[in-house]
Amino acid sequence: MRVPVKELKVEERIKCFDEVCLGYSEEEAVLEASRCLNCKSANCVKKCPVGVDIPKFIEYIKKREFEKAAEIIFKYNSLPSICGRVCPQEIQCEGGCVLGKKGEAVAIGKLERFIGDYVLNNDIDVFKKEPKKNKKVAVVGSGPAGLSCASTLAILGYDVTIFEALHEAGGVLVYGIPEFRLPKEKIVKKEIENLLKLGVEIKTNVIVGRTVTLNQLFDELGYEAVFIGTGAGLPKFMGIKGENANGVYSANEFLTRANLMRAFLDEYDTPLKIGKRVAVIGGGNVAMDAARTAVRLGAEVHIIYRRTEDEMPARLEEIHHAKEEGVIFDVLTNPVEILADENGWVKGMVLRKMELKGVDESGRRIPVEVEGSDYVEEFDTVIMAIGTVPNPIISYTTSEIKINNKRCIVVEEDTGKTTMEGVYAGGDAVTGAATVILAMGAGKRAAYAIDHYLSNNNN
Amino acid sequence: MYKIIEKNFLAENIVMFKIKAPMVAKSAKPGQFVIVRIDEKGERIPLTICDYDRSLGTVSIVVQVVGASTCKMAKLNQGDYILDFAGPLGNASEFVNLNEEELKNKKYLFVAGGVGAAPIYPQVKYLRQLGVYCDVIIGARSKELVILKEDIEKLGCRVYISTDDGSLGIRGRVTDLVKKLVEEGNTYDEVVAIGPVVMMKFVSMLTKELNIKTTVSLNSIMVDGTGMCGACRVTVGGQTKFTCTDGPEFDGHLVDYDEVIKRQNMFRDEEVRRMHHTSECSCF
Ligand SMILES: Cc1cc2nc3c(=O)[nH]c(=O)nc-3n(C[C@H](O)[C@H](O)[C@H](O)COP(=O)(O)OP(=O)(O)OC[C@H]3O[C@@H](n4cnc5c(N)ncnc54)[C@H](O)[C@@H]3O)c2cc1C
Ligand SMILES: Cc1cc2nc3c(=O)[nH]c(=O)nc-3n(C[C@H](O)[C@H](O)[C@H](O)COP(=O)(O)OP(=O)(O)OC[C@H]3O[C@@H](n4cnc5c(N)ncnc54)[C@H](O)[C@@H]3O)c2cc1C
Numbered sequence: 071m072r073v074p075v076k077e078l079k080v081e082e083r084i085k086c087f088d089e090v091c092l093g094y095s096e097e098e099a100v101l102e103a104s105r106c107l108n109c110k111s112a113n114c115v116k117k118c119p120v121g122v123d124i125p126k127f128i129e130y131i132k133k134r135e136f137e138k139a140a141e142i143i144f145k146y147n148s149l150p151s152i153c154g155r156v157c158p159q160e161i162q163c164e165g166g167c168v169l170g171k172k173g174e175a176v177a178i179g180k181l182e183r184f185i186g187d188y189v190l191n192n193d194i195d196v197f198k199k200e201p202k203k204n205k206k207v208a209v210v211g212s213g214p215a216g217l218s219c220a221s222t223l224a225i226l227g228y229d230v231t232i233f234e235a236l237h238e239a240g241g242v243l244v245y246g247i248p249e250f251r252l253p254k255e256k257i258v259k260k261e262i263e264n265l266l267k268l269g270v271e272i273k274t275n276v277i278v279g280r281t282v283t284l285n286q287l288f289d290e291l292g293y294e295a296v297f298i299g300t301g302a303g304l305p306k307f308m309g310i311k312g313e314n315a316n317g318v319y320s321a322n323e324f325l326t327r328a329n330l331m332r333a334f335l336d337e338y339d340t341p342l343k344i345g346k347r348v349a350v351i352g353g354g355n356v357a358m359d360a361a362r363t364a365v366r367l368g369a370e371v372h373i374i375y376r377r378t379e380d381e382m383p384a385r386l387e388e389i390h391h392a393k394e395e396g397v398i399f400d401v402l403t404n405p406v407e408i409l410a411d412e413n414g415w416v417k418g419m420v421l422r423k424m425e426l427k428g429v430d431e432s433g434r435r436i437p438v439e440v441e442g443s444d445y446v447e448e449f450d451t452v453i454m455a456i457g458t459v460p461n462p463i464i465s466y467t468t469s470e471i472k473i474n475n476k477r478c479i480v481v482e483e484d485t486g487k488t489t490m491e492g493v494y495a496g497g498d499a500v501t502g503a504a505t506v507i508l509a510m511g512a513g514k515r516a517a518y519a520i521d522h523y524l525s526n527n528n529n
Numbered sequence: 530m531y532k533i534i535e536k537n538f539l540a541e542n543i544v545m546f547k548i549k550a551p552m553v554a555k556s557a558k559p560g561q562f563v564i565v566r567i568d569e570k571g572e573r574i575p576l577t578i579c580d581y582d583r584s585l586g587t588v589s590i591v592v593q594v595v596g597a598s599t600c601k602m603a604k605l606n607q608g609d610y611i612l613d614f615a616g617p618l619g620n621a622s623e624f625v626n627l628n629e630e631e632l633k634n635k636k637y638l639f640v641a642g643g644v645g646a647a648p649i650y651p652q653v654k655y656l657r658q659l660g661v662y663c664d665v666i667i668g669a670r671s672k673e674l675v676i677l678k679e680d681i682e683k684l685g686c687r688v689y690i691s692t693d694d695g696s697l698g699i700r701g702r703v704t705d706l707v708k709k710l711v712e713e714g715n716t717y718d719e720v721v722a723i724g725p726v727v728m729m730k731f732v733s734m735l736t737k738e739l740n741i742k743t744t745v746s747l748n749s750i751m752v753d754g755t756g757m758c759g760a761c762r763v764t765v766g767g768q769t770k771f772t773c774t775d776g777p778e779f780d781g782h783l784v785d786y787d788e789v790i791k792r793q794n795m796f797r798d799e800e801v802r803r804m805h806h807t808s809e810c811s812c813f
């Protein structure tokens with residue numbers, strides 16, 4: 071049996087935005103680490119998108135050599151405090167753990183988080199910076215892809231500037247994922263401070279493509295390479311009737327108002343209006359975050375999802391927490407129309423029942439409409455969490471950057487090299503909406519490719 | 530941090546600020562806007578770029594006090610700082626993509642309602658510098674609220690005024706002037722109308738009848754201004770568009786104005802609460 075991790079009580083947490091999972095203490099971490107069999111096959115490593123040497127870092131936790139454990143993790147992952155909190159471990163590392171076959175997998179995510187937090191809390195310097203190379207590299211976007219690319223390049227000795235469109239660095243980590251899952255002051259800000267300590271400069275309020283173009287970064291500002299990590303921030307809507315009614319938000323708008331603009335605090339100016347009955351459309355992490363945020367703002371919240379709980383792409387822990395907090399799951403249900411009152415405000419939705427038939431090429435069950443099953447439910451807020459596509463500004467304004475039919479930037483898989491000389495890209499901007507660990511990994515990989523490119527570029 | 534270099538009241542509740550923002554000044558084009566956040570607790574508000582000086586690195590904005598944030602802004606003074614000033618955002622006006630040859634024989638009619646005179650100023654300035662013919666109509670409730678009249682006249686175009694109370698120019702509405710100018714035999718290739726949504730709606734209805742291409746600049750509610758939230762969505766020609774990345778200028782004959790008006794009022798109750806909260810506005 072896993073060492074249980076302490077959590078904030080349900081009654082308490084639904085009234086505040088404090089972090090729900092409290093993490094392991096040293097004793098608990100060591101105890102949990104001792105469950106690892108250090109097995110030869112190490113399927114956990116194979117299932118980790120960046121191949122962290124998991125048995126090894128756990129071995130060091132067993133021996134209470136936490137700094138050594140950190141050294142191992144940081145070789146592969148520059149953001150363990152964050153990934154430990156948000157990775158879908160059940161389908162990655164922990165999904166490979168042999169203990170999971172009969173009982174519970176080792177809590178690898180919680181152990182990773184423990185080490186990440188240990189490093190942040192004790193100001194441990196895990197990086198050995200190489201001598202300065204006196205070459206400038208620009209990183210566009212400050213989400214996990216940009217942050218990891220910047221830190222890797224800074225360690226390699228480059229002068230790195232991050233350009234961020236918003237007023238705060240962090241990408242989805244600050245505007246999307248809520249405080250109760252990923253604390254901003256304690257974790258995200260600290261990660262960013264560490265980046266500053268490495269000498270990385272962060273320029274906020276710069277929209278590359280508008281404030282400066284990619285070409286200007288090279289020609290006028292003297293950068294020798296550029297990494298694009300602009301994410302997939304453009305929200306999709308369903309295209310159904312009534313979707314522009316007042317009270318219909320994209321999850322991005324709802325979460326940005328709540329997280330980035332802190333609209334739930336009275337002393338902040340940004341407004342956020344939420345009704346008594348809220349419907350969140352979707353079954354991913356974004357939907358769970360929106361639903362749980364709405365719960366904390368005092369609403370009765372329904373998740374509307376067209377497949378069943380088994381197909382939901384959200385992390386297991388989020389689904390579990392959402393249920394604990396009273397979110398109602400209306401599965402096999404799909405909205406067909408949003409109804410508005412005479413002032414243009416949402417008053418309800420026409421919903422249609424679905425059933426699952428067969429599987430698609432990716433192996434997912436296909437939802438099919440049940441004819442004649444339409445019914446009306448009253449709601450006063452609707453939040454669309456049905457996905458996002460890459461931000462268009464750079465590709466709109468730079469013809470040299472090729473994109474595919476999903477608006478994703480086209481790159482060479484191993485290096486992140488784009489169709490424009492000296493420009494690399496990674497993260498959601500390349501893959502479409504994916505995960506923090508994949509974005510982090512892509513940023514790091516591109517940093518090495520940029521190093522290779524600039525080392526062979528003799529000017 | 531962005532320094533306020535100059536502050537002037539253009540009318541009782543309309544203030545012009547000149548802000549030091551070299552990167553924005555360098556890239557700004559007519560038709561674009563900035564997003565401003567005054568302080569740590571402030572909201573992100575969109576404001577049109579009204580003028581820019583690339584050599585001095587300054588950008589001018591004109592703010593009409595309508596609620597809590599604009600009120601807070603109007604209280605700032607020369608020498609104070611604004612925390613965030615991001616831009617230029619949105620697409621430049623369509624004519625910026627035309628060359629001199631294409632523009633040479635075109636005739637433009639600009640129609641400004643109230644503070645709308647500020648966003649049309651850089652457009653008229655740009656066109657006049659290329660010698661393009663422009664007439665300008667400014668409408669306001671009364672004489673005191675007519676702004677930038679002399680500045681626009683100095684660009685070398687005829688300026689016609691309408692006021693609701695007749696205290697300046699004709700007594701009536703901007704649409705009366707549009708009708709009059711066309712009836713007098715003036716012809717225009719394009720009308721650019723910027724002001725309150727209702728005004729843009731009525732100008733567009735009229736120009737549709739008159740069969741003149743019309744461009745409007747929409748001032749939807751925004752959050753990020755970079756295409757990330759969809760708060761600014763509008764229906765144009767039956768399709769959903771994002772004002773910040775697809776606009777802010779759209780074909781005036783295709784915009785669903787009633788939806789724009791409804792969506793602008795989305796946070797009215799909240800705003801009123803906030804206004805009481807932030808103490809009385811006493812900037813003028
Ligand atoms: C609500 C929510 C919950 C999620 N939960 C999880 C989870 O639990 N686990 C998980 O693994 N993943 C989760 N994800 C997905 C994960 O956050 C993303 O895959 C990841 O953040 C992608 O990183 P990125 O660096 O590519 O882009 P982003 O994090 O999107 O960052 C891109 C940054 O670039 C900036 N930018 C964009 N255009 C420009 C420009 N032109 N100039 C300058 N800057 C620009 C943006 O403002 C932004 O700050 C979640 C996503 C959301 C929205
Ligand atoms: C692209 C763009 C360019 C703009 N340019 C300018 C400009 O150059 N000068 C200027 O003074 N204003 C401009 N605006 C409008 C300006 O952003 C709003 O007036 C401002 O955000 C209101 O903030 P507030 O907190 O003071 O008022 P709030 O308290 O938010 O609102 C007060 C009242 O004004 C209404 N309101 C709110 N937002 C808007 C809006 N966007 N348009 C019209 N009414 C609104 C509300 O319904 C409410 O009744 C522009 C808007 C956009 C989208």
Ligand code: FES
Pocket residue numbers: 750751752753754755756757758759760761762771772773774
């Ligand atoms: S303001 Fe957020 S998408 Fe336009």
